[in-house]
Amino acid sequence: MRDKLINLKINGKKYQITVKSNTLLLNLLRELGYTDPKYGCGIGECGACSVLLDGQLTLSCLTLAISCDNKEVITAAGLSEKDQLHPLAQSLIEHAAIQCGFCTPGMIIAGKSLLDKNPNPTEEDVRQYLRGNLCRCTGYAPIVEAVLDQARKSKS
Amino acid sequence: MATYSDCLKGEGTFMFNVVSKKTPRLDAEAKVKGLEKFASDIALPGMLYAVVLRSPYPHAEILRIDTSEAEAMGAVCLTPDDVPDVLYNERGVSIPAKTYRDRRVLPRKARHYGEAIAAVAAESEELAWKALKALKVEYKVLPPVLDPIKAIEPESAQLYERVFFGEEEIAIKNNIACEREITVGDADKAIASSDFVVEEEYELPRVYHFQLETKSAVCNPEPDGSLTIWCTTQSIHNVRILIGSIFGIPLSKVNVKKIPVGGSFGSSIQMNSIIPICAALALKAHRPVKLVSSREEDMYDHCKYPSRIRLRVGVNKDMSIQGVEAEVLVDIGAHQIQAYPLLGSMAGWLVSLYKWKNIKYRSRAIYTNKVPACAMQGYGNPQMNFAVESHVDLICEKCGFDPIEFRLKNHVGIGDEFWGQGPTVRSIIKSCGLEESLKTGSELINWKERGHPINKTGRYRRGIGLARGFHTSSAGAPGPAEVIDYSGATVKVNEDGSVDVLTAVMDLGGGTWDAIAKIVAEVLGLPLEKVSLSPVDTRTTVYDVCTHASRGVFAGGGAAYKAAQEVKRKILEVSSVFLQEHPENLELVFDPKRNDAVIRPKGVPFKSMTLGEVARNAMVTGLGSIAATVSFRQKTCPPSFVTNFVEVEVDTFTGIVKLLRAVCIADCGTPINPDGVKGQLIGSLARYGGYALCEETEYSEQGRLKCEGFITDNKIFTTEEMPFLNNIVVHFTNTYEPTGPLGAKGIGEAAGNSVASAIANAVYNAIGIRFTRLPITPEKVLEALRGKEA
Amino acid sequence: MNTNTKILPLEFEYYEPENLDEALELLSRFKERARIIAGGTDLLVKMKRELLKPEVLISLSRISNLKYIDEGEGSLRIGAGTPLSEIENNPTVERSYSALFEAVRSMAAPAIRNMGTIGGNLANASPACDTAPPLLVYGSSLKIKSKGNERVVPLEEFFLGPGITVLSPEELIAEIQISQSEPPKGSAFLKLGRVSADIAKINVAVYLKREGKRCSCCRIAFGSVAPTPLRIYQAEKMAEGEIFEEQVIKKVALECQKQIKPIDDVRSSKDYRVWVSAILAEEALKAAWLRSEGSL
Ligand SMILES: Cc1cc2nc3c(=O)[nH]c(=O)nc-3n(C[C@H](O)[C@H](O)[C@H](O)COP(=O)(O)OP(=O)(O)OC[C@H]3O[C@@H](n4cnc5c(N)ncnc54)[C@H](O)[C@@H]3O)c2cc1C
Ligand code: FES
Numbered sequence A: 001m002r003d004k005l006i007n008l009k010i011n012g013k014k015y016q017i018t019v020k021s022n023t024l025l026l027n028l029l030r031e032l033g034y035t036d037p038k039y040g041c042g043i044g045e046c047g048a049c050s051v052l053l054d055g056q057l058t059l060s061c062l063t064l065a066i067s068c069d070n071k072e073v074i075t076a077a078g079l080s081e082k083d084q085l086h087p088l089a090q091s092l093i094e095h096a097a098i099q100c101g102f103c104t105p106g107m108i109i110a111g112k113s114l115l116d117k118n119p120n121p122t123e124e125d126v127r128q129y130l131r132g133n134l135c136r137c138t139g140y141a142p143i144v145e146a147v148l149d150q151a152r153k154s155k156s
Numbered sequence B: 001m002a003t004y005s006d007c008l009k010g011e012g013t014f015m016f017n018v019v020s021k022k023t024p025r026l027d028a029e030a031k032v033k034g035l036e037k038f039a040s041d042i043a044l045p046g047m048l049y050a051v052v053l054r055s056p057y058p059h060a061e062i063l064r065i066d067t068s069e070a071e072a073m074g075a076v077c078l079t080p081d082d083v084p085d086v087l088y089n090e091r092g093v094s095i096p097a098k099t100y101r102d103r104r105v106l107p108r109k110a111r112h113y114g115e116a117i118a119a120v121a122a123e124s125e126e127l128a129w130k131a132l133k134a135l136k137v138e139y140k141v142l143p144p145v146l147d148p149i150k151a152i153e154p155e156s157a158q159l160y161e162r163v164f165f166g167e168e169e170i171a172i173k174n175n176i177a178c179e180r181e182i183t184v185g186d187a188d189k190a191i192a193s194s195d196f197v198v199e200e201e202y203e204l205p206r207v208y209h210f211q212l213e214t215k216s217a218v219c220n221p222e223p224d225g226s227l228t229i230w231c232t233t234q235s236i237h238n239v240r241i242l243i244g245s246i247f248g249i250p251l252s253k254v255n256v257k258k259i260p261v262g263g264s265f266g267s268s269i270q271m272n273s274i275i276p277i278c279a280a281l282a283l284k285a286h287r288p289v290k291l292v293s294s295r296e297e298d299m300y301d302h303c304k305y306p307s308r309i310r311l312r313v314g315v316n317k318d319m320s321i322q323g324v325e326a327e328v329l330v331d332i333g334a335h336q337i338q339a340y341p342l343l344g345s346m347a348g349w350l351v352s353l354y355k356w357k358n359i360k361y362r363s364r365a366i367y368t369n370k371v372p373a374c375a376m377q378g379y380g381n382p383q384m385n386f387a388v389e390s391h392v393d394l395i396c397e398k399c400g401f402d403p404i405e406f407r408l409k410n411h412v413g414i415g416d417e418f419w420g421q422g423p424t425v426r427s428i429i430k431s432c433g434l435e436e437s438l439k440t441g442s443e444l445i446n447w448k449e450r451g452h453p454i455n456k457t458g459r460y461r462r463g464i465g466l467a468r469g470f471h472t473s474s475a476g477a478p479g480p481a482e483v484i485d486y487s488g489a490t491v492k493v494n495e496d497g498s499v500d501v502l503t504a505v506m507d508l509g510g511g512t513w514d515a516i517a518k519i520v521a522e523v524l525g526l527p528l529e530k531v532s533l534s535p536v537d538t539r540t541t542v543y544d545v546c547t548h549a550s551r552g553v554f555a556g557g558g559a560a561y562k563a564a565q566e567v568k569r570k571i572l573e574v575s576s577v578f579l580q581e582h583p584e585n586l587e588l589v590f591d592p593k594r595n596d597a598v599i600r601p602k603g604v605p606f607k608s609m610t611l612g613e614v615a616r617n618a619m620v621t622g623l624g625s626i627a628a629t630v631s632f633r634q635k636t637c638p639p640s641f642v643t644n645f646v647e648v649e650v651d652t653f654t655g656i657v658k659l660l661r662a663v664c665i666a667d668c669g670t671p672i673n674p675d676g677v678k679g680q681l682i683g684s685l686a687r688y689g690g691y692a693l694c695e696e697t698e699y700s701e702q703g704r705l706k707c708e709g710f711i712t713d714n715k716i717f718t719t720e721e722m723p724f725l726n727n728i729v730v731h732f733t734n735t736y737e738p739t740g741p742l743g744a745k746g747i748g749e750a751a752g753n754s755v756a757s758a759i760a761n762a763v764y765n766a767i768g769i770r771f772t773r774l775p776i777t778p779e780k781v782l783e784a785l786r787g788k789e790a
Numbered sequence C: 001m002n003t004n005t006k007i008l009p010l011e012f013e014y015y016e017p018e019n020l021d022e023a024l025e026l027l028s029r030f031k032e033r034a035r036i037i038a039g040g041t042d043l044l045v046k047m048k049r050e051l052l053k054p055e056v057l058i059s060l061s062r063i064s065n066l067k068y069i070d071e072g073e074g075s076l077r078i079g080a081g082t083p084l085s086e087i088e089n090n091p092t093v094e095r096s097y098s099a100l101f102e103a104v105r106s107m108a109a110p111a112i113r114n115m116g117t118i119g120g121n122l123a124n125a126s127p128a129c130d131t132a133p134p135l136l137v138y139g140s141s142l143k144i145k146s147k148g149n150e151r152v153v154p155l156e157e158f159f160l161g162p163g164i165t166v167l168s169p170e171e172l173i174a175e176i177q178i179s180q181s182e183p184p185k186g187s188a189f190l191k192l193g194r195v196s197a198d199i200a201k202i203n204v205a206v207y208l209k210r211e212g213k214r215c216s217c218c219r220i221a222f223g224s225v226a227p228t229p230l231r232i233y234q235a236e237k238m239a240e241g242e243i244f245e246e247q248v249i250k251k252v253a254l255e256c257q258k259q260i261k262p263i264d265d266v267r268s269s270k271d272y273r274v275w276v277s278a279i280l281a282e283e284a285l286k287a288a289w290l291r292s293e294g295s296l
């Protein structure tokens, strides 16, 4: 097949779209207006394009859209409601973990993926889990702190 | 011990309501929700996608480009024949008379591998890419010049025959782009007669900015003949002026939008090479065009200035410096973006670090067939700082001086002259937290316990190092200078007492926009939520030169401060009508109970009006809008002093150096955004940790990046290279800059300048080996350790 | 510059077979024109860099019986399509196959480990491949299938050069078979990169079997020191039958250093790799020995 009609749920919204075999999930999402996953390298090294694909942390720059039939994508924009921020997003704000914000959507997705798997991470766990998400601005410390703090808060 | 979480500020409390308080970023919510629109996120109906053909040779004449096949595919093609025959300089920050111009939108000769030589636009990026591959180019391949030392030999190939300096056409000889010499006193004589002479050469690598957003542009030709541009830039007004002058469009018909930037670090001070390409395509196609660089293209677009610095310093037994001789060679790559002012600035960083008494400074910038170098957080300062701060430790080691005492004795401080941007930008230092920094920092890191490398044994050896640096705040100076530096702002009071601020100042992620809003709120006695930054463009704002030179808060915020004061004066004037008091008897203050700005007769708190009431009354009575627009130039360039203490651990078996602990101490005057200052310091730790230990974009003999533009082989720090949270300490000194808005100075670049120097000094303290070349890779450490053993 | 990593410029036909037979059928139909795509983390990067230009992609993602970890007595069978993160999270792997666990853990970052598969890692045949050294020292074999055919190839015979293996265009790896002898035994993996989440400058895996104070079986494999992942037989022989103590370990490690033939490349230098190989070998030998409950 060179193209295919796929069913895709993005941030809770259902789509039926024909995609070409070489369309990348990242570009499909962005064309549909979900511009929060970013292009940072295109080769899996920076994490800016991170999304959850059926709940799994996935790099959309190395995912063929055609392979996502009947799957569910969640992007950072899908985590926060209109008037309700995702708690991790809130924590990033409180810890001043956002500067230019280009890495932020990917970072939130990776952070959420970590907390889903391991609600009680150590600092080492957070560092190891987020190591594929590059940030040139913050030096990571406030991001790591925000994730740890969020874990702490949701425990109590 | 204080940890990363609590930012310390020395004694003294602030009298501020908003400024210096922790506040969530104004754009934070949009950013966490992923709703912020960067240039690469802009999509217009009917737009074409552009891609760029880049030279497969480091040095080649472009003889012919056949576009017929690509055009048959429906693509719009752009070749050197399609662009105005104008040589420009992309930076637009120096005055024209001191600006070198060597660049064309698309050149007739490629001067580095990856240089843009043609472009196409089509209905989709895939189609554009296909069309691009159908372009047929005939090259005349020339021998490349890659090594700057070889480049100056007469038999080497020449990148340029002639370029422009101001309006004058000048010849380029031996690939020397420009030279600068500065002499104070007689350094040769002073050094010759001093007790000790210490000499060494240092070398700093080419590193890539690695801002997370690759450079992007969207250009839209409007029905009225104007051109609207969304692009990655640090200066919307300079993009406007350059596009206007290259394409001959009146400036009123070029409109550049102020949008967020996904990091920059200096890479977009100049108008990016892709912006005029995108504009030319849009003008040719009469359609909106979008051009987003791939990461590999971006890495072939810019890098930090690689430098070699030789220092010879004479010192006497009483620790007094007698003189310095400095020789600087900068490999600028294929274009001169800002090498001439850079050489001047590097001289400035040198002379402003220590009281050398006698100075002989010689510098040269050399063209090579490599990616053009440009400013990157520090503009030559990290390079000079690494040489000087390494050298100071070297002197102390050789002469038996205490490194802290030596620095305290010889540093340039209050009352001394500071060169903020080369020899023409000077002012007298009025605030300096260096002494406090050295004292506090040495306590926080436990400096006294650092030991001597001779006594350190075993596989893992720890060392503590220190370096101090600074950076200017703006390029402001009392008189006219080589550098343009002024900003502007409009502040207007809305009819409900909320306030709009219109500024062209860009925020590169550091929080400059928050700082500006906070300064205006503070002056007008408003809670921060009542001040908004308007989405603006070049049409709706007065000129701001650029968010560079750590001037966003000091100069951009300074202009907003001026405008707010002007508005405050007008508020009191208007209020005097309603309160029946002379304006001079009125005051505008923040009323915590009402959480609002109130105007009241001094000392008569019950007879007051809120700003909203005043503004509404002004509307009803026809007194009009309360607003002010200012264009403002700072007359000083105060340095912010930053001091770094770090602890490293060297694995002597693998050569791996780990950054274990860091104490970052900043004197930035009033920290308008404490979190922002902290963010700059910690971010710099990561960036300059990488500069010190792992980053370098090396070239093959064929003139290509060894990593080929792929970050797989050009890694920056990840979470795991950073020290643990408890091992990062941030401290602010207790200073107030009298010439800054509400006492503030800059911080962006100061935060990074001395990090790599401190790391190298710590490595020395661990293993007794001084690395004079960065990065200090495990390969180099092991080689040096083995050499030492042998 | 010839690449555009924002898009995947190549056009190709895409198949997503539901079972193995269908996949093998497709492979036999398209032969050289086709490539298998598992996680795509190597393949798509190579396609974006235009190093590979397949006309057909055959995805393994819907073939559920390529994703499993089956434990037997001292053996492990891993479906080639198993994501690396599942191997990392498998308790048996963590407990009893330390070298493999450490190798997977060292790879890239969680997202890549969710996407990338063990079969892809091997078939990609990078000299720096991280799962190869541990699998080599466990004496693993690969079950390789093509339409109507099946063969089992020892991993040692699988790699022929960078990116080159014994696989014919019609074949795929179906399963990785690992067997270990009874305890006491131990294994370890070590790797050096420039930063974490990085491709190896050099990596090493060691597997040891202990009999009292003696080492009865020793296997050592290095990555990034030759065109393919490399067993160091000469060094292994020096260890076998010896009372395992500091001096022996050093001798074995130095032998490794002599045997490897690394080159200079963008990631590191020949000299550095040679220097650290002995250190890494020594540490991995010690760690494996301690894990076999031997004392030092
Ligand atoms: C950012 C990044 C970091 C990485 N870091 C590491 C690292 O640290 N260490 C490391 O070793 N690797 C690393 N890799 C490489 C890669 O992720 C791994 O090799 C991964 O295991 C590949 O698996 P895959 O399923 O994605 O393979 P694919 O990309 O799907 O396939 C790779 C190759 O194998 C073939 N293939 C796949 N499955 C089979 C099969 N069952 N039978 C026959 N042929 C098959 C494909 O046709 C293709 O040629 C990294 C990659 C990226 C992008
Ligand atoms: S863009 Fe996908 S990892 Fe960088």
Ligand code: FES
Pocket (backbone or CB within 6 Å): A097, A098, A099, A100, A101, A102, A103, A104, A134, A135, A136, A137, A138, B212, B262, B263, B509
């Ligand atoms: S905030 Fe700019 S890259 Fe992370």
